[in-house]
Amino acid sequence: MADLSTDCAGIKSPNPFWLASAPPTNSGEQIMRAFDYGWGGAVWKTLGFDPPVINATSRYGAITIGGLKMAGFNNIELITDRPLEDNLREVAQVKKRYPKNAVIVSLMVPCEKKAWHEIVERSVDAGADGLELNFGCPHGMSERGMGAAVGQVPDYVKMVTEYVKEKSTVPVLVKLTPNITDVRYSARAARAGGADGVSLINTINSIMGVDLETMRPKFSVGGLAAHGGYCGPAVKPIALHMLSSIATDPETRGLPMSGIGGISNWADAAEFMLLGASSVQLCTAVMHYGYRIIEELTSGLSDWMDGKGFKKVSDFVGMTAPSIVGWKKLNLHHKTVSRIHPEKCIGCQLCYIACNDTAHQCIAVDRKNGSRVPYVIEEDCVGCNLCSLVCPVEGCITMEEVKTGKQPLTWEQYTAAGMAGYGEVYKRMHS
């Protein structure tokens, strides 16, 4: 069986699955229960100075897509609403009883050196294995000059990270907000400030919808709604993009990352890890089903690693990141075409109408012979994938590589060579 233990920015845990800083990590009692189930680590619900915040009611919202509940989830909950003293006492208790599990304390205080020094000192004294600086919370706290209000300004990110590093004797992760145009600037600032790693993504600004009976916002607080933080399965591709952009940026390459954003199962986690995350954090899936999902997460990841011959997580963390490149580095001479396997086709014709109405008009149906099975006009097929994406039957439409016999040619090479051979490429793509 594979060794699932991991070291993320110097924070060690028996497996890479951490509970994200959120309601599931609100108290020591909860976190200890989660560790009993097998969670590797937990990022404590963000601590701040007393008096604790006051939350509004209601707090959570979700969207259902095609019957899938909680496909997207949002919240307007603030940081912990419990006294700092209570939380720190419980941090110490948890660490005492679970010395092998990672307890990371998430922090958020005003942008003053003194404030950060104090809370860092107290958290480290309580026994935290690491700190996570909450520069991502997009609602409520950001209006008070904290959370995303810091994360959106790279200079602040660097400055506060420096404050924290001056005092901290444990690793520091900076949690990044996705509510910016290019996450690499924040990541560079975190690294410049001395961060041991980054965690991303925090939640995305969101309004969950409008009630069509009352015309009021959905999930409102007495008829009014504030934007909340969006997460859950729907955000995963956005998180993967941000993660990979840090993994591939020459200035931040190698910076340890804890991956967050729509992870629902072991396979999602493996994808984050292949793109460079050495730990992953979950929340929505846990809020949907409870701590028990950890059993499926660890067994699934372990079985997959065994199947692939990976002995430890560092064998594959970041393995796929180099394959994420700029568009200009893609080979324009690479060609795939669609193949419909008639023996598997059920005749729904979704590929047919999708291709003809919205893609490249290269799937046809022979109505004369009465068959409902479409066929591909291969010489017209641009290999766009749409047909295989809409097809409901596994393996019925495959995209197959066609050897062009041509040397790879990228846009970068092409423009560097004064666009020589343009006509040839154009002809291949369009005739």
Add this chain to the structure above:
Amino acid sequence: MDSSTRRVYAENFKELKSALSPEDALVEANRCLWCYDAPCAKACPTHIDIPRFIKQIASGNLAGSAKTILEANALGHSCARACPVEVLCEGACVYHEWQERPIEIARLQRRATDALHQNGSRPFEPGPDNGRKAAVVGAGPAGLSCAAYLRRLGFAVTLFDREKTPGGLNTHGIAEYKMTQRVSLDEVKRLLGLGIESRLGKEIGRDIPAEKLLADFDAVFLGCGLGATRKLGIPGEGLRGVWDALSFIRFVKERNLKPLGKSRVTVVLGGGNTAVDTVTQSKRTGAERVILAYRRGREDMGAYDFEVELAKSDGAEFLWNAAPTKILGKTKVEGIEFCRTQIRQGRVVAIPGSKFKLACDRVVKAVGQEKNRSLAESLGLKTDSDGRLKADPETLGTSNPKVFAGGDAVNGGAEVVNAAADGKRAAWAIWRYLNPGLPPPPGNDYWVSTIEGRLVAPIPERGGRGHHG
């Protein structure tokens, strides 16, 4: 109703297909693939745009969903229960190609129309008065459908039926465990709400002269169905305990079991769906033993396989290749005599010396209905050799240009949905007959487009990309 009858209905006449819960309906609706040029919609005789109404359920638009259904089929509420969907829409579902359970189209359809009936909203309004009068004979599925679409086209419609209770076989002939009488009557109420004048308990030829119909109306639609159950022409047919299937089923539907008496052994004669229905209902109303006797073999039975399976699971016995020759008894049925048969070149041939007797106390004849010849004769209409009204397949026009006909009277006995499709087709033909070349009034284009099935958008055979040389 006494308590034992009530128990019989509570225990034995529960709906075979229950309503979907809102949650289950959503899951099922989302399972629909939304096929292009969907086979289910093609298989439906009324060509309901099934993927569209299912997606409307998925998006929470139940009212729109019911409208999509009822545009194409005015009797969509009862068809959701009465249709043999196994051989129609659900039988055509592409999930079969996948060796998977088809979409539960009937139950989804019911979800939408039940919701509409519950909130009592009216999906359509009658068209502006077009100054013409139409008579519809028969308040069964064909007549109701025709009358409803005629109203939408703006005709003044008078609906005649010899029965006091409207709905035809929808009200009197569908097994209660498939559809309760209430469903049919609710539907009739909604349709009559379009402003159809109904003259119930009035039979053409008996209470109203046929000629008057032709004189008083600009067009006439005959949806009068079939006549009484055929005679067997064998001794003993008049004994007490001999029933025709339609009367038998009617008593069961009216939850009036007393006149039917108790039965130890019931023999049902026939091989169609009505015979199988009768066997099942006999068993469920308390007959200890039920035997379906058919003069041909299993392979010649007209009944659907799933109906036969239902009867089997109820414990019905089957007697193949047995033709009744005599019903035995002094005043009431005591038994029945059969002879064995063979099928030679498609014909039933009695095997000499093969007679045998079976003790029974009830015989139900489900051997088909006679044709309504008298009405055809009094209106001077042509019939085929079988007595069925002759009607043009495209317009359902008869030999008299102002008379149109559909449903069982023309097809000899088919499904509710076939009758509903005929009624719709005839309504449009009546408009065209009286208003040659005129488009339908606003608001009627959609249902008219469903008569032949909506055509798929033509896509050029070889792509539409500009740069194909």
